[in-house]
Amino acid sequence: MDIEKFILAIITTNPAKVPSGTSVFHCENKEEMEVIATNLEAILDGIAHLLTEEIYVIVKH
Amino acid sequence: MNEYTYPILLGLIVGTATRIYMLRTDYRQYPTYLHGKIIHIALGFIAAGLGSVAIPSIMEEDFTAITFLTVAASQFREVRNMERNTLTELDSFEMVPRGRTYIEGIAIAFESRNYLVMFTALVSTLAYLVFNLWVAIIVATIAIILSKIMMSGGKLSDIVDIEYVEPHFEDAGLYVDNIYIMNIGLPERQKEVLKYGMGFILKPKNFNVRTTIANLGQRQAILHDVSTAMGVFRDSGTPALVPLAKRDLDDGRVAVFILPQERNIKRAIDVIGEVPTLENAIKMPSEVHAES
Numbered sequence: 611m612d613i614e615k616f617i618l619a620i621i622t623t624n625p626a627k628v629p630s631g632t633s634v635f636h637c638e639n640k641e642e643m644e645v646i647a648t649n650l651e652a653i654l655d656g657i658a659h660l661l662t663e664e665i666y667v668i669v670k671h
Numbered sequence: 672m673n674e675y676t677y678p679i680l681l682g683l684i685v686g687t688a689t690r691i692y693m694l695r696t697d698y699r700q701y702p703t704y705l706h707g708k709i710i711h712i713a714l715g716f717i718a719a720g721l722g723s724v725a726i727p728s729i730m731e732e733d734f735t736a737i738t739f740l741t742v743a744a745s746q747f748r749e750v751r752n753m754e755r756n757t758l759t760e761l762d763s764f765e766m767v768p769r770g771r772t773y774i775e776g777i778a779i780a781f782e783s784r785n786y787l788v789m790f791t792a793l794v795s796t797l798a799y800l801v802f803n804l805w806v807a808i809i810v811a812t813i814a815i816i817l818s819k820i821m822m823s824g825g826k827l828s829d830i831v832d833i834e835y836v837e838p839h840f841e842d843a844g845l846y847v848d849n850i851y852i853m854n855i856g857l858p859e860r861q862k863e864v865l866k867y868g869m870g871f872i873l874k875p876k877n878f879n880v881r882t883t884i885a886n887l888g889q890r891q892a893i894l895h896d897v898s899t900a901m902g903v904f905r906d907s908g909t910p911a912l913v914p915l916a917k918r919d920l921d922d923g924r925v926a927v928f929i930l931p932q933e934r935n936i937k938r939a940i941d942v943i944g945e946v947p948t949l950e951n952a953i954k955m956p957s958e959v960h961a962e963s
Contacts, residue, residue, distance in 0.1 A: 648857055657911045660843035660856035671910055 614670060618654045621647050621666040628665060675727040678799035678807070679720075685811040686719020686792030687712065689818055693784050711781070714750060718743065718785040722792030726800060743789065751782035766905060767898040767914055772888020776949045780822065787818040825953075827893070828944030830880040831873040831925075835936045838870040838928060848872050850919050850926035860911045867904040867912075869934065871927040871943060879957055881923030886952035890916035893927055893946050900942045902932025 619633045621643050628634050635650075637643040640663070647658040647666040656668040694711055721743045728736035755778040762768045769777075791814040799807035827833075836848045840861055845852040847870030855861050873893075875881045883889060894914045905912040914929040931939060 644857060644859075648859060651857065651860075651911065652908060655908055655910060657853075658856040658860070659854040666856050 616670045617667050618656050618670055619650055619668045621650065621658075621668070622664055624664040627662075675730075675800075677804075678796045679723045679727060681799050681804070681807055681811070682723025682792035682796035683716070683719045685795045685815070686722055686788045687716045689791045689815050690715025690718070690784065690788045692815065693787070693818065693822055714747070714785060715788050718747070718788040719792040722789035723796040725793055726797045730800065740789075743785075747782050747785040750785060751778045754778040754781045765895070766903050767895050768891065769895045770888045770891030772886065772949050772951050773892040773895065775951055776892075776947070779950065784818075784822065787821065791815060791818060824950065825948040826944060827873070827884075827946045827948060830876055830948060831884060832876065833940045833943050834872045834874065835940065836870045836872050836926075838865065838868045840865070845928070847917075847926035847928050848924075850917050850924070852915050852917050852926065852928045853913075855911055857911070863904075863912065864930070867930045867932075867934070869929050869931060869936070869939060871929070871939065873925045873927060873943070875923050877957075879953075879955055882954040882956055883948060883952050884925045885918055885923065886949070886954075889949050889952035890925065890927075892949055893943060894929065896946045897927070897929050897931065897939060897942050901929070901935070901939060904930040904932055 617632050619635065620628045621635045621637060622628050623637050623639065623643055625634065625636050635646050637646060643666060647668070650656075650668050651658045654668050654670070656670045659667050659669055661667055690712060694708060694715075721739060725737060725740065728734075755774060758769065758774040758777060759771070762770075762774065791811060794814050795807050795811035798810035838845060838847045838852070840846070840855075843854045843856050843861075845855055845861075845864060845868075850872075855864060873884055875884060894916060898914060903914065905914075912930055914927075916925055916927045918925050927943065929939070
């Protein structure tokens, strides 16, 4: 089965704002967040979307 | 040899020639393969044969022979299925898929071409039998030209105005003009998108066109054709780099965002203009006569 429109991972510098139940990567700063998001995008075959300055979500489309 | 040999032979030749004439390979690259061509020419030959024997059999008062035409009809419906299945199977391996609507359009075209071949063969045999060879040749030429006209559908440039607009970002949102395309989060990807991406606005020329270009199949066909003709900057595993077409809900304009390998604005506009308007996408809201 193909997964569609599904949040695969969340990368954030502000863990208080993200939901539980999903894989969350806590980062120290924006640079670290971008590096992890870039790698995860390639690994998971999803798209990294920027929700706010503090939260990236990797979504499978 | 009897009095029908030459008329039937003429019908066969004219019919097969019509099929070959309609079997062009253009930038849409279908059918590319020699074997695909042979299948279609062979079926065209069969169609021509069926078309050309119809009139002689009526003249011989052998009316039941006409029922063969129904066999032909189901045979050619099979052609449509064959084309649909092949293209659907292959579509998942395309960088930018054709989409179901486009495939259905192609499949219908392949079926109807065989009927046009039958028609051409039938009228030229009839003209030969009723008049003579010269009249038959004139009739055949007219029939071929008629087939050609019937086979060429509309193009997008007939129904929309195409305009180039540089895509831009507002925060993480990618926009073409004022139409939102998608959210791209990574600054690195954003740079790539701005470097390679091109945006086009399709402005409908009338109200009916709005529904036509809103059709998702039609939009996918545009993306496929442009990506085929101009190349596409993407690979499997880079879902962020995807050509998209989105719609302005206010006025029905469609923004086309593409990532061509060749950045040539004029050529891109020409290619978009040459995209066929898919029969399945054409709607005629202005033809509705609703009681108010």
